[in-house]
Amino acid sequence: MADDIELQITANSKYLCIVRMAAQKVAEIVGMSEKVCGEVSLAMEEALTNVIRHGYGGECDKPIIIKLHPIPANEKVAGGVEIEIRDYGKQVPPEEIEGRDLDDFRPGGLGIHIIKSVMDKVEYSCPLESGMLLRMIKYEPKMGFKPG
Amino acid sequence: MIDKYYPSSKVIRKVRRENQALVLELVGDIDMAGAVQFKGDLLEIVQEQPPLLVLEMSGVVFMDSSGLATLVELLQAVRDYAGELRLVGLQQRVRSILEISHLDKIFKVFDREAEALE
Numbered sequence: 001m002a003d004d005i006e007l008q009i010t011a012n013s014k015y016l017c018i019v020r021m022a023a024q025k026v027a028e029i030v031g032m033s034e035k036v037c038g039e040v041s042l043a044m045e046e047a048l049t050n051v052i053r054h055g056y057g058g059e060c061d062k063p064i065i066i067k068l069h070p071i072p073a074n075e076k077v078a079g080g081v082e083i084e085i086r087d088y089g090k091q092v093p094p095e096e097i098e099g100r101d102l103d104d105f106r107p108g109g110l111g112i113h114i115i116k117s118v119m120d121k122v123e124y125s126c127p128l129e130s131g132m133l134l135r136m137i138k139y140e141p142k143m144g145f146k147p148g
Numbered sequence: 149m150i151d152k153y154y155p156s157s158k159v160i161r162k163v164r165r166e167n168q169a170l171v172l173e174l175v176g177d178i179d180m181a182g183a184v185q186f187k188g189d190l191l192e193i194v195q196e197q198p199p200l201l202v203l204e205m206s207g208v209v210f211m212d213s214s215g216l217a218t219l220v221e222l223l224q225a226v227r228d229y230a231g232e233l234r235l236v237g238l239q240q241r242v243r244s245i246l247e248i249s250h251l252d253k254i255f256k257v258f259d260r261e262a263e264a265l266e
Contacts, residue, residue: 013181020210038241045212049180102250107217107224110249114213117248 005068011052011087012060019066020045023083026068030079032140039118040081040138046111047085047134055089055132062089071139080120080139088131094124159186161207163193169265170198175207178215187218194222197229202264206237211245223255232256234264 007022009015024041032040048064056062064087071080099113116122121137154160159182162173172193178186194201203219219235226233234256238246246252258264 013179016179016181017177035240035244038244041210042212042241042245045179045210049212049214052180105220105254107220108213110213110216114245114248 003070007066007068009064009066010060011056011062011064011089013049013052016045016048019048022066023068023081026070027081027138030070030081030140031073032079032081032138036138036140040083043115043119043136043138044083044085046114047083047136050111051085051087051089051132054092055087057090059089062087071137073142076142078140078142080137082135082137085134086127086131088129091126091130091132092124094126097124154189157185157189158182159208160189160193166202166265168198169200169202170196171202171204171261171265173204173207176209178208178211178218180212180214183214183218186215187221190218190222191225194225194231197231199231200265201226201231201233202236202261203233204236204261205242206239208242209239211242213245213249216245216249216251219255220251234258236261236264 005022005026007019009019020041023044024037027037027040051064052058064085067084069082071082073079097112099116100109102113115136119136119138123135125133127133151162151164153162158176159174159178160172161175164171223233236258238257246255
C-alpha cells in the first residue's frame, strides 16, 4: 500500500523510542487526538517490549519489522492507524496470549492488558516459517459511532 | 543529605530533602531502555528509608509497563519499612497507564508537591 511506512530495527530496547515516536507521528498526521496518539505510542512500545523480552528472549541482534498504515477518514471514523509487527522468534499459540489478573498486585506482566485496552483490534498470528505477526488497529471515532 | 544531582541518570534529575520527606525530581521517558538503571538508582536511594518518598513527575512525558513495574517494586520496598510513597504532577499519558492497569487505586497521586508534602 502506497502510504505504508516500514521500519526495521534490531531487538534492542534503545531503539524503541524511535518506533513509538514514528507511530505517534503517523497518528498525528492522520489527525488523531493527542490522547489517542499517546495510546498508539504506548501500544507500540508494549508490543515491541514483548517481542524483545519474550519473542527473542533478550537477544538484541534479531530483526523486528514494523509497518504503519494510516487509515483515512470514512463515514464511521475520523481516521486511524494500522500497525503490523513481525518477528522471527518464539511462537506462541495466539489463544494463549492473554493479560493477567489485575487484582494480583505485583510488578510486570501488564503489556498484553495495556495493548488490548487501548487498541480497537488486536490480532496475533503464527506465520508458517517462524515468529509472530501482530496486527493492531486504533481508530479515532466520529461522534456517535463506536469503532469495531 | 544535601541536594544531589544524578548526571548519569536519564530519569532522576535531582534528589532533595523537604523536612522528613525525600523528593525525587524525575524527567523524560521511563521505559524499558532505562528500566534497569532507573530501578537500581531508586533502590539505592530508598536504602535511606525516608518516612515519605515523593516522586515529582511533572517532567515525565512517557512511561510504559516496565516503568510502572519499577514503581510497583519501589512501592513494595517503601512499604517494607513502613514508609509512604506519593506521586506528584502526573501528565495525562502517565496517569492513563496507571488507570488502565488499575494501579491508580494503589498509588497515592497528587497534583501539586505542596499537597503531597502535607
